[in-house]
Amino acid sequence: MDSRTAILAPNTAWVLLFGFAALWVGLGFCWGRRGKSLDGFMLANRNVGLALGTATAVATWITSNTTMLAPQLALEMGVWGMLSYSTAAIGLLLFAPMAGRIRELMPRGYTSAEFVRLRYGRPAYVVFLFISLIYGLTWLVSMAMAGGLLLEALAGIPYVWGMTVIVAVCVAYTVVGGLHAVIGTDFIQSVIVLIGVVVVSIAVLTRVDLSDIHASLTANRPALLDVAFPAALMGVFNGLLFGLGEIFHSNVWWSRALAMREGVGPKAYALAGLIWLPVPILAGFLGLAAGSLDISVVRPDMVGPLVAAELLGSAGAILVFVVVFASLASSIDSLLAATSDLLVHDLLHGVIRPARRSPTGQRKQIAQAIVGLGVLTWLLCLPQIGTLATVLFFAGPLVGSTVWPIVAGLYWRRANPEAAFWGMIAGSVLGLGCYVFVGWYTGALVGTAVSMVIVILGAQLAPRPFNWDRIRLAESSHA
Amino acid sequence: MSFSADFLTILVYFALAAVALGVTLLLALLVRDFKARRLW
Numbered sequence: 001m002d003s004r005t006a007i008l009a010p011n012t013a014w015v016l017l018f019g020f021a022a023l024w025v026g027l028g029f030c031w032g033r034r035g036k037s038l039d040g041f042m043l044a045n046r047n048v049g050l051a052l053g054t055a056t057a058v059a060t061w062i063t064s065n066t067t068m069l070a071p072q073l074a075l076e077m078g079v080w081g082m083l084s085y086s087t088a089a090i091g092l093l094l095f096a097p098m099a100g101r102i103r104e105l106m107p108r109g110y111t112s113a114e115f116v117r118l119r120y121g122r123p124a125y126v127v128f129l130f131i132s133l134i135y136g137l138t139w140l141v142s143m144a145m146a147g148g149l150l151l152e153a154l155a156g157i158p159y160v161w162g163m164t165v166i167v168a169v170c171v172a173y174t175v176v177g178g179l180h181a182v183i184g185t186d187f188i189q190s191v192i193v194l195i196g197v198v199v200v201s202i203a204v205l206t207r208v209d210l211s212d213i214h215a216s217l218t219a220n221r222p223a224l225l226d227v228a229f230p231a232a233l234m235g236v237f238n239g240l241l242f243g244l245g246e247i248f249h250s251n252v253w254w255s256r257a258l259a260m261r262e263g264v265g266p267k268a269y270a271l272a273g274l275i276w277l278p279v280p281i282l283a284g285f286l287g288l289a290a291g292s293l294d295i296s297v298v299r300p301d302m303v304g305p306l307v308a309a310e311l312l313g314s315a316g317a318i319l320v321f322v323v324v325f326a327s328l329a330s331s332i333d334s335l336l337a338a339t340s341d342l343l344v345h346d347l348l349h350g351v352i353r354p355a356r357r358s359p360t361g362q363r364k365q366i367a368q369a370i371v372g373l374g375v376l377t378w379l380l381c382l383p384q385i386g387t388l389a390t391v392l393f394f395a396g397p398l399v400g401s402t403v404w405p406i407v408a409g410l411y412w413r414r415a416n417p418e419a420a421f422w423g424m425i426a427g428s429v430l431g432l433g434c435y436v437f438v439g440w441y442t443g444a445l446v447g448t449a450v451s452m453v454i455v456i457l458g459a460q461l462a463p464r465p466f467n468w469d470r471i472r473l474a475e476s477s478h479a
Numbered sequence: 480m481s482f483s484a485d486f487l488t489i490l491v492y493f494a495l496a497a498v499a500l501g502v503t504l505l506l507a508l509l510v511r512d513f514k515a516r517r518l519w
Contacts, residue, residue: 051508275501
């Protein structure tokens with residue numbers, strides 16, 4: 001146990017963990033009865049309304065990074081640190097019109113990879129699926145690992161136990177409840193996180209004056225208030241592109257777009273972007289306030305919880321623990337559901353055994369894939385590789401290279417399939433090269449730019465006019 | 480050139496109001512969708 005950072009007694013933490021575990025799994029059972037069919041299990045019967053649709057996008061995009069990394073960024077990069085993290089909301093806002101387009105083009109579709117197969121053909125499909133699976137698994141492992149580390153830091157729960165409980169709970173309610181359970185619990189989790197952030201911020205504002213915080217920063221750390229802070233400005237750009245790539249390509253967001261009732265997707269994603277935008281600013285404010293509150297920060301990523309515990313005592317510690325647990329679960333469950341859909345619907349039935357099996361068979365296989373994915377995640381998390389955040393950033397060029405093939409595929413009739421394929425390959429390879437040999441902040445930027453040039457040149461020099469009805473016809477023939 | 484105290488104050492209070500409004504909106508939408516039987 002790290003006594004320098006623990007803010008909660010282990011016994012209290014275990015009670016909270018088991019209490020919420022019982023709640024999520026119970027709700028999963030209850031809501032899972034709505035998802036007996038394949039459409040019900042994978043896509044909540046394609047009938048999700050605005051409230052649940054908005055909340056699930058907010059909750060999924062609020063990861064443990066939002067509540068833990070945003071205060072750290074503010075502590076290290078100042079005001080730009082707070083603002084740079086909030087630019088990730090732009091991905092949600094730009095995805096809003098795309099959600100409508102996705103629903104329009106493939107009203108009976110299931111996954112993002114399925115769209116790439118129907119739009120560009122098999123070679124691009126295989127590359128896209130590879131990138132999606134690598135990214136999904138990496139994000140999943142990094143979240144589960146962060147969960148174990150955070151529970152250890154917050155409450156002294158041994159890493160393996162904390163990580164195991166988080167993964168097991170998320171697997172349990174996702175298996176029994178499918179996307180209904182994921183979206184339903186996301187609503188509760190988003191409300192918990194948003195209320196928690198507001199309560200802690202009000203507690204800080206009643207204790208210290210903002211002009212005092214400003215004066216303290218001016219005297220002790222003036223760079224944090226600098227309008228032209230180079231490192232932070234570069235971070236803004238890289239984070240923005242990485243965020244766009246993450247949302248545009250990931251089946252986590254596509255499956256929600258397909259699950260929402262007709263006309264709901266664009267409104268839900270736009271609202272979610274607006275609701276999410278101020279969260280990192282408020283969380284980051286806790287990092288800025290730490291100096292004025294004379295709080296000793298031994299671990300930068302723990303600055304938010306430390307401020308909350310200092311100001312609100314044991315109630316604050318409980319609140320932070322619940323907020324962190326909710327933000328972790330809301331992302332892990334979404335990744336389990338979306339990645340298992342790709343494994344069964346696209347890898348198994350699209351690449352390995354293209355002949356489709358019955359919907360009932362697929363539903364069972366997806367449930368098995370969720371369990372298998374949970375076990376694989378658990379095994380990969382066991383060694384406790386502390387540098388997995390680096391691996392996640394490593395995926396930046398890969399996901400960056402998918403941005404233009406996806407956007408062109410959705411909107412540009414002339415987009416060339418070979419250009420999409422080579423755009424993803426060249427963007428990934430050159431982006432990774434720059435990531436390794438130039439700097440981390442260039443990876444997503446180069447990956448996106450290279451792919452953009454190839455996709456645009458392909459459409460201009462060798463246009464391949466596409467009939468959008470081919471997607472709808474292909475889907476109806478499978479229905 | 481530095482961010483001013485006024486800018487910081489406006490930024491933080493704006494973010495606080497926006498998050499509070501966001502969670503209120505989510506709850507209001509939930510009630511509306513529940514009453515209309517359009518949750519899912």
